Amino acid sequence: MPSRISDSCRPHHSQKHFDLNSIKELPESHAWTSSNDHYTQENSCNFESIPVIDLDNNNNNNNNNNILDHIGHACKKWGAFQIINHSISEKLLQDIEVAGKTLFSLPMQQKLKAARSPDGVTGYGAARISSFFSKLMWSEGFTIVGSPIEHARQLWPKDYNKFCEVIEEYEKEMEKLAGRLMWLILGSLGITKDDVKWAVGPKGETKEGCAALQLNSYPACPDPGRAMGLAAHTDSTILTILHQNNTSGLQVYQEGNGWVTVPPIPGALVVNIGDLLHILSNGSYPSVLHRAVVNRTRYRLSVAYLYGPPSGVRVSPLSKLVDHRHPPLYRAVTWSEYLGTKAKYFDKALSSVRLCVPLNGFTDAKDHKGVQVG
Ligand SMILES: C=C1C[C@]23C[C@H]1CC[C@H]2[C@@]12CCC[C@@](C)(C(=O)O1)[C@H]2[C@@H]3C(=O)O
Ligand SMILES: O=C(O)CCC(=O)C(=O)O
Ligand SMILES: [Fe+2]
Numbered sequence: 001m002p003s004r005i006s007d008s009c010r011p012h013h014s015q016k017h018f019d020l021n022s023i024k025e026l027p028e029s030h031a032w033t034s035s036n037d038h039y040t041q042e043n044s045c046n047f048e049s050i051p052v053i054d055l056d057n058n059n060n061n062n063n064n065n066n067i068l069d070h071i072g073h074a075c076k077k078w079g080a081f082q083i084i085n086h087s088i089s090e091k092l093l094q095d096i097e098v099a100g101k102t103l104f105s106l107p108m109q110q111k112l113k114a115a116r117s118p119d120g121v122t123g124y125g126a127a128r129i130s131s132f133f134s135k136l137m138w139s140e141g142f143t144i145v146g147s148p149i150e151h152a153r154q155l156w157p158k159d160y161n162k163f164c165e166v167i168e169e170y171e172k173e174m175e176k177l178a179g180r181l182m183w184l185i186l187g188s189l190g191i192t193k194d195d196v197k198w199a200v201g202p203k204g205e206t207k208e209g210c211a212a213l214q215l216n217s218y219p220a221c222p223d224p225g226r227a228m229g230l231a232a233h234t235d236s237t238i239l240t241i242l243h244q245n246n247t248s249g250l251q252v253y254q255e256g257n258g259w260v261t262v263p264p265i266p267g268a269l270v271v272n273i274g275d276l277l278h279i280l281s282n283g284s285y286p287s288v289l290h291r292a293v294v295n296r297t298r299y300r301l302s303v304a305y306l307y308g309p310p311s312g313v314r315v316s317p318l319s320k321l322v323d324h325r326h327p328p329l330y331r332a333v334t335w336s337e338y339l340g341t342k343a344k345y346f347d348k349a350l351s352s353v354r355l356c357v358p359l360n361g362f363t364d365a366k367d368h369k370g371v372q373v374g
Contacts, residue, residue, distance in 0.1 A: 019108050020138060026223035029136050033226075036135045049260055050078045050252060052268065056085035064187075072188030079288025080252050080272040082265060083181075088173050090267055092166075097245055099166045100301050103142060104217040106155060114151040116143065121212070123151055129233055132346045138227040138294045142215040144171075170303075171213060174241055178307035179206040181239055181271055186318075189281060195320045198313040209238070210308045210335055218249060218292060218300040229292035229300070236335075236342045236349070237274030237306045244270065247300040253289040275350050276308060276338065279330040282317035287350070308335040327357045 018027075051074045053067065060066040074081035103111070116123035122143050130137060144151070148167040152160035183206070186196065193200050201207045218229045229249055244250055244264045251259040252272070262270055278287040294300065309315050316332035330353050333341070342349040 017108060017112060018136070020140070020219040020221075024222060026221070026226055030138055031223070031226045032135045032228045036133060036228075048257075050074065050080045050082060050262055050270075052082045052084060052265065054085050055083050055087075059085065067184065068188040071184050075185060075188065075273055075285040078252060078254060079286055080262070080270060080290070082262070082268045082270050084265070084268050086177055086269055088177060088269065092170060092173060093243055093267065095166045096170045096243065096303050097301060099163050100142075100215045100217065100303060103155065103163070103215065104140060104301070110155060111140075114142075114154040121145060127216075127230055128343070129231060129346060133231055135228070137230055138218060138221050138224075139229050139292070140217045142217075144213040144215075145211070146171075167213065171211065171305075174213075174305040174307075175208065175211060177269075178209065178211070178239060178241060178305060181241070182206075182209075182277075182307070185239065185273075185277065185285065186280075189284060189318075189321065191318055191320060195318055198309065198315075207310050210311050212306045214304040214306060216292065216302045216304065218294050218302075220297050220299055221294040222296070224294045224296050227294050229294040232289050232291040233347070234278075234287040234289055234350070235272065235274040235304075235306060236276065236339050237308050238276045238280070239274055239307050240272050241305040241307070242270040242272065242302055244302045245300060247295055247298040249292045249294060249300045250302070251291055251293060253291075259291070274306075274308075275342075276315050276333075276335065278350060279315055279333070279353070280318055282321045282326060283329050284321065311336065327355075329354060329357060331355055 018030075051070060053070045053074065054060060055067065057064060057067070071081065111124045114124045116125040121128075122145050124140070124142050127137055127139065127141050128143075142151075144167060148164050149160065152163045152167075156163065182199070183193070186192075193204065193206075199207055199209075216230060221227045232253065242250065244262075246264050246266065248261055248263055250262040250270065252262060254260055272288050272290060273285050275287045277285055292300075292302065312334060314332040314334050315338075317328040317330055322328050330350075333353055338349065338353070341352055345352050
């Protein structure tokens with residue numbers, strides 16, 4: 001089993017690199033039909049979207065419980081929410097956007113100098129999940145884990161400092177925010193720091209988690225109705241914090257409602273629940289299926305901070321949420337082990353770590369359809 005997150009992805013199909021900016025007509029290779037992705041055609045018109053939560057206590061009657069209630073409700077109903085007053089400065093959000101745009105507007109042969117290696121995690125390339133689809137996505141990605149310096153040097157041999165400074169500052173601020181969000185979300189389930197030993201250091205501080213930063217670029221597309229920016233997936237994280245530029249594209253899937261657009265709100269960030277929180281919460285807070293669609297005229301950029309537990313930590317349903325009526329539904333996994341599982345099974349990854357739980361003592365569930373559990 002791999003032990004670091006950088007070891008856990010399987011080799012990619014080799015892929016021709018398209019310069020999406022110069023393509024005037026959608027090639028067959030990028031034309032999706034409903035058989036490529038059974039959700040593609042399904043676009044609902046919806047008036048409701050994910051909640052916007054103000055993280056400033058002063059705007060919540062100085063009552064942290066109000067925030068916890070909002071968050072708990074959002075996690076149950078949507079698996080995602082937007083946050084405002086989150087303490088990440090507008091300046092830093094602007095800087096990271098500029099850094100991303102600068103990177104993606106480099107000539108293709110320059111970007112390929114930092115190409116992700118076939119069995120690697122970091123660098124430039126198509127989304128890792130591409131190998132599960134026969135059609136190509138209308139996007140480019142750049143993944144950073146820890147220091148960006150090695151790749152930045154490949155891209156800008158002399159002039160890599162500014163890029164690195166912005167990325168490092170962003171990672172530092174996101175790490176703090178992700179820790180805070182994790183405790184708020186767990187808090188809404190009645191979980192405190194005493195209940196999650198692996199997340200707390202000797203002085204009561206939140207232990208530094210592992211994380212990846214994913215820059216996604218979605219050029220304007222001549223035929224957006226038939227293209228796919230980033231195919232439907234759940235993140236293999238505890239939680240993901242996403243910044244999108246002023247162009248919409250992110251959609252979350254809600255049972256009964258279909259695909260719901262998450263409108264960009266200037267300065268707001270999107271938080272979504274990943275598979276590891278699904279496991280930790282023993283299924284109470286399901287990870288959210290989401291995707292990115294593309295646009296005919298506008299360029300779209302998004303920056304995802306993918307937050308996971310410290311390396312080596314085995315994550316399993318929290319014991320406070322488990323009893324004889326609520327048996328653990330998932331086995332323990334480390335982040336790198338789960339990333340390997342995702343790379344192999346993709347949308348079946350979560351069910352592949354699910355435990356078989358007898359229904360009320362019946363071991364063969366299919367013979368007892370309709371029996372109520374619990
Ligand atoms: C830490 C992570 C999480 C990864 C793999 C690795 C680095 C890049 C992440 C993403 C980012 C884009 C969607 C996704 C599905 C993908 O293709 O690459 C993510 C994947 C996961 O959440 O599984
Ligand atoms: O571009 C987006 O809005 C979605 C990106 C995303 O889902 C990811 O990077 O995991
Ligand atoms: Fe995602």
